[in-house]
Amino acid sequence: MELPTQTFRVTRADLVRYAGASGDFNPIHWSDRIATAVGLPGVIAHGMFTMALVGRAVTTWAGAADAVVDFGVRFTRPVVVPDDDEGTEIEVAAVVKEVTEAGLTRLDVTATCRGEKVLSQARATVRTPR
Amino acid sequence: MSLDPSFVGRTYPPTAPYQVGREKIREFATAIGATDPAHHDPAAARALGHPDVVAPPTFPVLITMAASRQIVEDPELGVDYSRVVHGDQRFAYTRPVVAGDELVCVNTIEEVTNRGGHGFLTTRTEVTDAAGEPVVAVWSKLVVRGEA
Numbered sequence: 001m002e003l004p005t006q007t008f009r010v011t012r013a014d015l016v017r018y019a020g021a022s023g024d025f026n027p028i029h030w031s032d033r034i035a036t037a038v039g040l041p042g043v044i045a046h047g048m049f050t051m052a053l054v055g056r057a058v059t060t061w062a063g064a065a066d067a068v069v070d071f072g073v074r075f076t077r078p079v080v081v082p083d084d085d086e087g088t089e090i091e092v093a094a095v096v097k098e099v100t101e102a103g104l105t106r107l108d109v110t111a112t113c114r115g116e117k118v119l120s121q122a123r124a125t126v127r128t129p130r
Numbered sequence: 131m132s133l134d135p136s137f138v139g140r141t142y143p144p145t146a147p148y149q150v151g152r153e154k155i156r157e158f159a160t161a162i163g164a165t166d167p168a169h170h171d172p173a174a175a176r177a178l179g180h181p182d183v184v185a186p187p188t189f190p191v192l193i194t195m196a197a198s199r200q201i202v203e204d205p206e207l208g209v210d211y212s213r214v215v216h217g218d219q220r221f222a223y224t225r226p227v228v229a230g231d232e233l234v235c236v237n238t239i240e241e242v243t244n245r246g247g248h249g250f251l252t253t254r255t256e257v258t259d260a261a262g263e264p265v266v267a268v269w270s271k272l273v274v275r276g277e278a
């Protein structure tokens with residue numbers, strides 16, 4: 001079963017806010033000068049910010065903030081965030097792989113930005129909604 | 131850069147307790163746009179059976195990233211942090227993190243491989259509460275990029 005796709009807009013302001021809240025001040029997430037110096041096309045989102053947005057999608061699908069039992073991803077491609085008011089968009093989709101008798105639902109998740117997958121092996125196990 | 135595979139299995143001393151604050155959970159939830167009342171309102175969290183506001187699922191990375199410096203900065207292992215890229219991340223929960231938790235991390239090096247000039251380091255962090263009960267196990271795979 002496919003779950004409804006959720007879309008998240010990401011701007012530079014979001015990255016600055018996430019840097020402050022998470023304590024991850026790596027300059028590749030806020031400085032084009034430093035990002036390009038290390039070979040990136042520009043400032044990229046924190047991988048853990050992308051994962052956090054996917055986590056939001058998962059808890060929304062599950063219908064409860066505390067439903068996540070297991071959650072793992074592989075970061076495969078950077079999310080480039082331009083310095084404008086539009087930023088970029090991450091689309092998060094999922095299919096239900098299994099609903100267990102123990103009351104758990106296993107999801108296979110995909111996250112794409114500009115048509116390209118930014119995560120692989122993204123899987124979540126949530127408590128099945130009551 | 132080549133990582134020494136003999137570090138597999140090495141476990142580091144427990145970290146100092148991290149006090150999970152209600153305002154920190156609210157700040158983190160706001161930063162990721164998570165508006166569910168259980169992240170912000172203690173009454174909503176209590177209605178789900180928790181003592182205080184519930185952290186979003188990736189919140190523990192704040193604690194485990196700091197704890198994993200034990201490994202990344204271990205001079206014997208010799209990781210060049212400027213070459214580190216995040217490969218994989220996983221959280222396996224016994225229960226959600228909630229405000230008021232005092233969490234201790236124990237880091238173990240689970241896997242070390244070298245391939246194509248890059249080093250791959252998988253760490254496992256067991257996060258326990260003040261009573262010593264398990265809360266969440268966190269795996270991170272770090273890629274240490276080789277010299278071009």
